[in-house]
Amino acid sequence: MINALIVDDEPLAHDVILHHLKSHTDINVVGQCFSAAQAMNVLANNEIDLLFLDINMPELTGIDMLKVLAKMPQVIIVSAYQEYALQGFELNVTDYLLKPVSSERFNQALQKIRERYQLKAKATENQAPKRQHIILKVDRGQHKFELDSIHYLEAFGNYVKLWQEQGMTLVSSTLKQLIENLPSDQFIQCHKSFVINRDFVVGLDTEQITLKNGNTIKIGKSFKPRIEGIFERI
Incomplete structure (x- = not known):
């Protein structure tokens, strides 16, 4: 199960992401945040594998939040602004989706998430102590x-x-x-x-x-x- 957190200051954006996730039973939404500050608190106290992140939020933008995270999960940026895409990928986000997001594009992004998640799980398994x-x-x-x-x-x-x-x-x-x-x-x-x-x-x-x-x-x-x-x- 992939634990996800939705971060967007607009309630409607949360509803859209939740709607897209209905058919993806391996994604478990453990929280919904409406500011970067709230999200950073949740991230500090929970194991989050996936972050759905908006860019333009009051006080602290999504990009600025990523820059100060001590441990960054996989990130899908969901934004109405294309101009932040380069900054996002420079911060190693998994995908960048433009609003409004189609189901096909959303599913493609989740497939990338799964592939990276499986690679990470396999790498962790390979690091397990060898039987003596x-x-x-x-x-x-x-x-x-x-x-x-x-x-x-x-x-x-x-x-x-x-x-x-x-x-x-x-x-x-x-x-x-x-x-x-x-x-x-x-x-x-x-x-x-x-x-x-x-x-x-x-x-x-x-x-x-x-x-x-x-x-x-x-x-x-x-x-x-x-x-x-x-x-x-x-």
Whole structure:
């Protein structure tokens, strides 16, 4: 859900924007302000993703307000004056709509908002802390394995051979179950019986993968497309 704030000194302008938003259920209008000062107070105390902003308002214009904001959300300027467009885009507004606004033009602006919002969400997700370990069942107990220490995994019936520098540990899990709990950007299945840690790969040809410790792992025919370009992604 995208939280939006409408800022315009004219009540009719609010009504027009709300009318356009009726078919956009992913936009949640959390407030309506009739001055820049009122809007700045709302922005300081709430998480606002999108600002519908007028330019000509008493006391402080929309452009002047944007210049002093500490944290600026995405902005769609809605104005009857075209001459402020350049200033708006210099302040990195997402779009500039001229009153009266058509539904088609309004929808185009919202599509830009969504695209930027999704890119920001994806970037935030990519910055999430990387998992450091996994806890697996070994014999009758549990053991914590550092992900960066695992060279590769080998299917062994209803068990998995987990290979590290210090040797092999037999884990009570199928390979399929274990794969589902490993980060897919780090661990790649290259054969029905093998999963490799991409951080340990030093060589690759059409038949096998070579790891830092000198071990070679066969590449299954059906898995070859998955590992094409592996070095470009490392």
